[in-house]
Amino acid sequence: MDMLKALVPVEMTLASNVALRYLCQKAEMLGIGLQPIHVEEPDHKPHSSETGWIRKSWESGLKQAGLEEVQRILQNERLECFVMPNPIVRVGSREEEILSELRLGGHDLFVEGEVANFNTNEFRKRLRSKLYRQMPCPALIVRNMIYSNHIAITLDEKTDMNHLADTFCHLFADKKIDLDICAYAMDDLNQSPHPEELLSEAKEIMTKRGFKPLKTFSLLGSPESAAKSLHDYGMLVVNINRKSNRKSPLTEVLGLASNPILFCW
Amino acid sequence: MKLLVAVDENAYSRYAVQQSARLAENTWSEVVMLGVEKNRSYFNEDELEQNQAHPKLTMLDRYRTDFLQAMKSDDGLYGTSSDKNFRAKGNKVLEKDASGRKHLFLHLRSGDPVKEVRNESREEESDLVIIGCGHHEGGWGRGSDVPGKIADSVDCSVFVIRENFVPAKIVCCLDHSNISQESLELINQWVSLYGAELEIVGVLKKGELREDLEAKMTEVLDYYLGHGIRALVRVVDEDSLESFIESGAKNELMALWLHQRSPLQKLLHSSKVASLVNHASSSIMIVR
Numbered sequence: 001m002d003m004l005k006a007l008v009p010v011e012m013t014l015a016s017n018v019a020l021r022y023l024c025q026k027a028e029m030l031g032i033g034l035q036p037i038h039v040e041e042p043d044h045k046p047h048s049s050e051t052g053w054i055r056k057s058w059e060s061g062l063k064q065a066g067l068e069e070v071q072r073i074l075q076n077e078r079l080e081c082f083v084m085p086n087p088i089v090r091v092g093s094r095e096e097e098i099l100s101e102l103r104l105g106g107h108d109l110f111v112e113g114e115v116a117n118f119n120t121n122e123f124r125k126r127l128r129s130k131l132y133r134q135m136p137c138p139a140l141i142v143r144n145m146i147y148s149n150h151i152a153i154t155l156d157e158k159t160d161m162n163h164l165a166d167t168f169c170h171l172f173a174d175k176k177i178d179l180d181i182c183a184y185a186m187d188d189l190n191q192s193p194h195p196e197e198l199l200s201e202a203k204e205i206m207t208k209r210g211f212k213p214l215k216t217f218s219l220l221g222s223p224e225s226a227a228k229s230l231h232d233y234g235m236l237v238v239n240i241n242r243k244s245n246r247k248s249p250l251t252e253v254l255g256l257a258s259n260p261i262l263f264c265w
Numbered sequence: 266m267k268l269l270v271a272v273d274e275n276a277y278s279r280y281a282v283q284q285s286a287r288l289a290e291n292t293w294s295e296v297v298m299l300g301v302e303k304n305r306s307y308f309n310e311d312e313l314e315q316n317q318a319h320p321k322l323t324m325l326d327r328y329r330t331d332f333l334q335a336m337k338s339d340d341g342l343y344g345t346s347s348d349k350n351f352r353a354k355g356n357k358v359l360e361k362d363a364s365g366r367k368h369l370f371l372h373l374r375s376g377d378p379v380k381e382v383r384n385e386s387r388e389e390e391s392d393l394v395i396i397g398c399g400h401h402e403g404g405w406g407r408g409s410d411v412p413g414k415i416a417d418s419v420d421c422s423v424f425v426i427r428e429n430f431v432p433a434k435i436v437c438c439l440d441h442s443n444i445s446q447e448s449l450e451l452i453n454q455w456v457s458l459y460g461a462e463l464e465i466v467g468v469l470k471k472g473e474l475r476e477d478l479e480a481k482m483t484e485v486l487d488y489y490l491g492h493g494i495r496a497l498v499r500v501v502d503e504d505s506l507e508s509f510i511e512s513g514a515k516n517e518l519m520a521l522w523l524h525q526r527s528p529l530q531k532l533l534h535s536s537k538v539a540s541l542v543n544h545a546s547s548s549i550m551i552v553r
Contacts, residue, residue, distance in 0.1 A: 014474075014483045014498060115467070115474070116499045118509055144497045145490060258464075258497045 003033045003082070004108035004171065006140075007101060009094075010036040010070045010087065015113030019142040020077055022260060023111055026234070027081035029149055029175060032109065036074065036087040037101055039094040040066040059091045066091075095131045102135050109171065111140040120255030127251065132263075133242050138167050140235075142260040148234035150178045153206070153213075155198060155238070156185065156250040164239035165205045167264035172211070180215045180233075181206065184226055186249050188218065195220075223252035230257055237262045266294040266447075269391040271382045271415065272328055273300070273405050274321075277428035281397030282328045284426055286335035287458050288395075290342065295368040298332070299385050300325050301378040315351060319359065322351055325371040329363055343369040358385075378405055379414040386419045393451065394423045398542070413539030416551050422451065424550045425542050427515070432461045432548070436513060437520040438506070440468035442481035444522055448552045449488055452520060455550075456494055461518070463489055463496040470503055507537070513547030520550040 008023060010016055023034060040062045066089040074083060088105075090097040102110055114126065126132060132139065153168070155161065181202045183195035193201075195218035203216050219226050230236060236259050240251060254261055270285045272278040282298070289296050300321040316322050326347065333345060344365040351373065354360040361371040374381040386394050398405075398412040405411035416423045435456055456463050467474050467482050474482075482498060489496035501509045513519040523538075542549050 014479050014486070017483055018486070018498065117469075118499065118501045118505060143499075145486075147495075258499070 004031055005035050005084075005106070006030070006032045006109040006111050007035050007037055007098070007105065007107040008111045009098065010038050010073050012069060012073060013113070015115050015142075016073075017077070017113070018115075018145055019111055019113030020073075020079060022113075022142045022145050023140075024077075024079045024081035025145070025147065026149070029177070030109075030171060031175065033082040033084055034079075035084045035105070035107065036070055037098060038066045038070045038087060038089050039097045040089070040091045041094055042091060062091050063089045095129065099131050099134060102137060107137055109138055109140060110135055111142060113142045116143045116256075116258060118256075120252060123255040124247070124251065127240070127242065128245065138171065138265065139263045140260060141263070144258050144260070146232075146234045146259060148232060150180070150233055151235045151237060152230060152233040153179065153181045153202065153237045154219075154230065154250070154253070155181070155183055155202060156248065157191065157193060157198060158241060158248065158250075159198070159202075159239045160241075161198075161202050161205050161239070164237065164264045165209055167239075168206075168211070168237060169209050171262075177211060179206070179211055179213045180217070181213045182216070182230070183218045184250050184253055185218065185220055186222070187220055223249055223256055226253045227256035227258070230259060233259050235260050235262055237264060239264050266292050266393065266451075267389060267391045268294045268296045269382070269386050269389060269394045270296065270298045270328075270332075271301070271378070271385075271394060271396045272298060272324070273378075273397075274324055275397065275399065275405075277397035277399050277426075279328065279331055279397075280428045280430075281395055281426045282331050283335040285395045286332045288454060289332075289367075290336045290338065291454055291458060293342065293367055296332075296343070297368075297370045297372055297385065297389050297391070298325060298328055299372045299374065299382065301381045302373060302375045304375045315359075319351075319373055321373055322359065322361075322371075325361070325373060329369070329371055332369075341365045342367050378411050379418060382415050383419050386421055391419075391421050392447065393421060394419055396423065396425055398425045398427050398548075410539050410543045413542035416542045416549065417538040420553065422448065422550065422552045424548070426548045427546075430518075430548045431516060432459045432518040433516045434462045434464060435459075435518045435520060436464045436466055437485075437522065437552075438466045438468060438501070438510070439481065439485070439522040440470075440478065440503075441522065442475075442477040444481060444485065444552075448522065449485065451552065452550075453489070453492060453494070455518065456489075463494055465489075465496060465498050466509075467498070467500045468503055468506055469500050472502065474500055507541070510541055510549075511545055513545055513549075515546050517547040518550060519545065519547045520552055522552045 070087040183198040185191050185195050199216040302321045342365055344363045351359040351361045359373040363369045396412050412425045465485055510519050
């Protein structure tokens with residue numbers, strides 16, 4: 001299978017630094033190459049609103065500065081995975097430029113870092129942003145450098161398991177993966193379908209596609225305790241409805257988790 | 266490193282002594298173990314045996330035995346003979362020299378515990394004060410908030426350690442970028458001693474992580490990952506910091522990097538540091 005392409009914003013931030021390292025460490029497991037992108041967001045000073053030649057040379061100056069920054073960061077990190085030689089550097093709104101590159105560039109995955117906040121509002125805001133609602137490929141949010149290659153598919157009663165399995169198989173085809181499946185609910189009373197039913201269906205779907213889980217388990221309790229129980233996994237894989245604005249217990253768990261999260265939507 | 270272990274007669278002090286021994290053994294620290302007794306002027310000291318006049322000397326001797334027993338190796342790092350007597354050091358301190366290759370002194374002072382621990386830490390130029398504390402109360406006397414006041418008033422780092430505390434996670438909060446190498450290594454020691462997980466928490470000011478703080482968090486993360494220590498990063502809003510610290514679990518150590526100009530120091534000034542130390546469920550380390 002061809003190498004998958006992951007679009008990764010490269011910035012001078014802790015989040016970007018953690019994402020790059022994590023991604024490089026998992027590059028073999030995912031079979032991906034990194035396509036760096038850097039967006040210089042113009043300020044609102046007069047020079048940026050000029051037109052014609054003045055604007056063009058100002059923009060190319062910004063682009064050049066952006067390119068140098070990306071090259072410096074990549075050089076400092078000394079990444080040992082495959083990084084595409086030509087970073088994409090754009091000037092404009094970060095969200096718009098990344099979205100447009102994802103739509104036109106045929107990327108298989110979008111990866112960015114995020115430093116988790118105890119206040120989960122920031123995470124919800126991110127999921128509700130235009131970028132996340134409209135991106136045409138799966139997204140991986142990296143919060144920490146977790147070395148484990150053990151993956152947990154984490155689902156609830158709203159998970160579209162077939163869609164999750166399709167996307168998962170596209171990314172992990174032919175790879176040997178240590179996989180668990182976990183069904184989360186605050187409690188198992190009055191749950192329809194019951195977590196055990198969700199697990200048995202999910203296990204069947206994944207096994208048919210050649211990914212037999214090592215373990216399936218239901219996780220009950222508060223989002224805080226659930227997030228703690230999952231903390232050893234190197235990646236959580238989920239499918240959530242990004243059109244819905246409603247808070248769900250599963251998104252609360254994801255908001256509190258320290259793990260990298262792969263959204264298969 | 267110079268350790269000052271402040272003890273009283275409660276069980277948590279014995280626990281603190283044992284944990285201090287583990288740190289001392291790993292770092293080859295110089296150690297002073299300090300007991301504080303009340304000022305008494307109603308009897309003539311000369312008419313009594315030393316141990317009768319100062320019962321806490323026996324307590325200090327007992328803790329010294331606990332200290333030595335808690336060490337895994339017995340290679341004469343600290344003295345094993347107990348035949349020396351306590352002698353007056355100046356007119357304020359009774360001292361027993363129990364040193365081996367490294368200094369181990371037992372000191373007894375009289376007066377207010379907070380003032381005496383502060384004076385001792387200044388005179389001995391301690392790097393870290395370790396003090397035991399019970400769960401859900403200050404200890405050191407009924408209704409007292411001595412550990413909290415000590416944490417607030419001494420100039421060096423302070424570790425307020427709760428009885429039977431075995432940390433699964435060490436949570437380090439930082440809001441400024443002037444972190445010393447010594448303090449990083451101190452955290453490193455506790456992480457290695459307990460095999461604990463480490464979480465580095467940056468404090469957000471008005472929802473933003475300052476650039477220098479972000480760079481420092483990257484540096485701290487690099488340092489620990491480079492030492493093969495599992496380290497996580499997270500941020501917390503300034504407004505939620507106090508409740509976040511209070512929410513620390515019994516098996517967590519909350520470490521706060523404070524220095525005079527630190528916004529954390531302003532946020533957690535005086536009574537707040539004391540109150541946090543006295544009411545938190547977790548052990549707390551103030552790293553200066």
